[in-house]
Amino acid sequence: MSTTTVRRAGAREWGGLAVLSLPTVLLGLDVTVLYLALPSLAEDLRPSGTEELWIMDAYGFLIAGFLITMGTLGDRIGRRRLLMIGAAAFGVVSVLAAWSTSAEMLIAARAALGIAGATLMPSTLALISNMFHDERQRSLAIGVWATSFALGMALGPVVGGAMLNHFWWGSAFLLAVPVSVVLLVAAPLLIPEYRAPHSGRFDLLSVVLSLAAILPVIYAVKRFAKDGLDLPTIGATVLGVAFAVVFVKRQGKLESPLLDVRLFTNRTFSAALSVLLIGLVGVGGSMLLITQQLQLVEELPPVEAGLWMGPPALMMFLAAIGAPLVARRVPPGIVVAVTLTLSMIGYVLLTLVGASGGVALMVTGFGLVYLGLGAIAALGTDLVVGAAPPEKAGSASAMSETVQELGLALGVAILGSLATAVYRSRMDGEIPAGTPTDVAETAGDSIAGASSSAQRMPEGWFETAKEAATAGLNTAMLVAAVCTLVLAFLSAVVLRHVGVIGGDGEPQEDDKTATAEPAGSQV
CATH class of the missing domain: 1.20.1250.20 (MFS general substrate transporter like domains)
Incomplete structure (x- = not known):
């Protein structure tokens, strides 16, 4: 049995947890607030039925597709650094989304928000594991982190509804700006940086393969929800599974894989x-x-x-x-x-x-x-x-x-x-x-x-x-x-x-x- 003394977290770490919970609340809020803004948004931008679906889905597609990539990238360049880059990008793109002048511009902004959002969740969670070494404290900290997302989802209809009663639909996106500013100011003060030792080369082909595996599967799931089991749904599923097999085989051969399948x-x-x-x-x-x-x-x-x-x-x-x-x-x-x-x-x-x-x-x-x-x-x-x-x-x-x-x-x-x-x-x-x-x-x-x-x-x-x-x-x-x-x-x-x-x-x-x-x- 190990007798190593594990350092317990103090006030700085718990303050850092509060900072890490902010982007998690924001991401949860973003899930529900757009549903309220959609009617007035549609009246203003006049998107087609297909464009309306992409306004809703572009964010989810990209955040799911880039999670693995961003999780591993944070291990290599620094988890706090990636979190701050992602927070800054999320704030800037949210402003662009708020003042979108066309459906196409909003779809592009939502896609960019998905990529930026993919940097936030794995970075916050991985940093918690670095800050809380005591197993009991880490477990409690992850519990607090997990509730932040639900809190954001619960606040979405309330906060979004209140804002839409007084402002235009784009105001729903501007909620991200103060959160990004607070995180950028507080993160260097309360959150330690972490980089994985001997992380090796970042394999871009693995990034492409991971996207080719995840995106068709997510598309198939969403299409199945709308149109049932049809040929495009089956085709997308088969394509995603095929690329997933290639991705897993490649990871097993790399010294520094994007995803360590040995986990x-x-x-x-x-x-x-x-x-x-x-x-x-x-x-x-x-x-x-x-x-x-x-x-x-x-x-x-x-x-x-x-x-x-x-x-x-x-x-x-x-x-x-x-x-x-x-x-x-x-x-x-x-x-x-x-x-x-x-x-x-x-x-x-x-x-x-x-x-x-x-x-x-x-x-x-x-x-x-x-x-x-x-x-x-x-x-x-x-x-x-x-x-x-x-x-x-x-x-x-x-x-x-x-x-x-x-x-x-x-x-x-x-x-x-x-x-x-x-x-x-x-x-x-x-x-x-x-x-x-x-x-x-x-x-x-x-x-x-x-x-x-x-x-x-x-x-x-x-x-x-x-x-x-x-x-x-x-x-x-x-x-x-x-x-x-x-x-x-x-x-x-x-x-x-x-x-x-x-x-x-x-x-x-x-x-x-x-x-x-x-x-x-x-x-």
């Missing part, structure tokens, strides 16, 4: 990534459907819907902070399994939601879902980062973020498509005779289409559409409940070898080499 031989690393991926699928789907239910079925204004999302965000906050504390005495696998079981109960409650007056039940159920999210986000991320050597923390952090992005996208695609299929099935034959073809197609396709067509349909017909949408929600949540229950059991099994956080007994993983201090250059 996957660590049981804790692989198991925690799997839990994050599968767990986020249910969360991604339920997030979409609950937001839709509140605004289109319950017909709440965006600000009020955002306020109702506050209690679930608080549940996630409590779980993300509390789970690492409980895991000091109870093995993380058991903590994750128990909280996922509570999430399963939340999904079951969501299967009981009706087409009207179900807000309280919805918020309660979604709060339990978020309880599980908080636990797996904090403990899963901690296990992924903790299982990697210090010099690979950036790469491991990027993998954690990539898996979570993919899980959320898959949730929207799979559960969203399931709910849509149920809606269309229920609406088949319910469209009144004599309805114009374009109106009938729009109303029968989705609850959003029905909402936009409600004024052109007979009185009372929209209630039928609400019931169909609610049936879609109920069915999707039933599937999520079953999958979450299975995941809870698997979590207890695949993570059973992981000991309590900061325990004095056996190490968490036999094939991990523990180090008390980072091996790289720290300033």
Whole structure:
């Protein structure tokens, strides 16, 4: 047993954590605030249907595609340096996005924001692993970091709605500017620099291969959510998988790979990534459907819907902070399994939601879902980062973020498509005779289409559409409940070898080499 004394974090490190949480809040806020700005944005810029989709998706595509690249780049050039470069770029491009004069300009700005955003998440998470060497403190710090993203998502509708009530749509993007300024001023004072020793050459071909592997898969997932399983979806999936195989083979041959595939031989690393991926699928789907239910079925204004999302965000906050504390005495696998079981109960409650007056039940159920999210986000991320050597923390952090992005996208695609299929099935034959073809197609396709067509349909017909949408929600949540229950059991099994956080007994993983201090250059 190691007797090395591990330095505990002090006031500077906890202050640095507050600074690192700022860009995380910003990225979470960016996920939800654009949904509110879209109507006024569309009225001003007049984008086509395809351009509107790219305005929404360009950011997600690029941030997912560049996470691995930026995580490894930070290991090489310095994690704090990359964080500051990314923050400066995010602030500047946000100003360009705010004053975009065309849909094409805004799409380009959103793509650039995605690339800049990809520098922030892995850099912040990897720096936490450098600042908090004590295992218990690191786990708690990652819990705080994990809640920052949820806080941003919860604030998005509220802050965005308030700003859009007083300013133009571009003001939503300007929220990034003060955050970037604070980070650029405070980071050199509170956050240490870290570079991985002997990092080697940066392989540009690996960057191209990683993009060629990730981007087609993300595109396929998003297309599947919209159009179902068609030839372009299958083709993009096959193309992405083929490039992924080439990418993995190349990484195995390089002395300094973009992604060290040997990390996957660590049981804790692989198991925690799997839990994050599968767990986020249910969360991604339920997030979409609950937001839709509140605004289109319950017909709440965006600000009020955002306020109702506050209690679930608080549940996630409590779980993300509390789970690492409980895991000091109870093995993380058991903590994750128990909280996922509570999430399963939340999904079951969501299967009981009706087409009207179900807000309280919805918020309660979604709060339990978020309880599980908080636990797996904090403990899963901690296990992924903790299982990697210090010099690979950036790469491991990027993998954690990539898996979570993919899980959320898959949730929207799979559960969203399931709910849509149920809606269309229920609406088949319910469209009144004599309805114009374009109106009938729009109303029968989705609850959003029905909402936009409600004024052109007979009185009372929209209630039928609400019931169909609610049936879609109920069915999707039933599937999520079953999958979450299975995941809870698997979590207890695949993570059973992981000991309590900061325990004095056996190490968490036999094939991990523990180090008390980072091996790289720290300033």
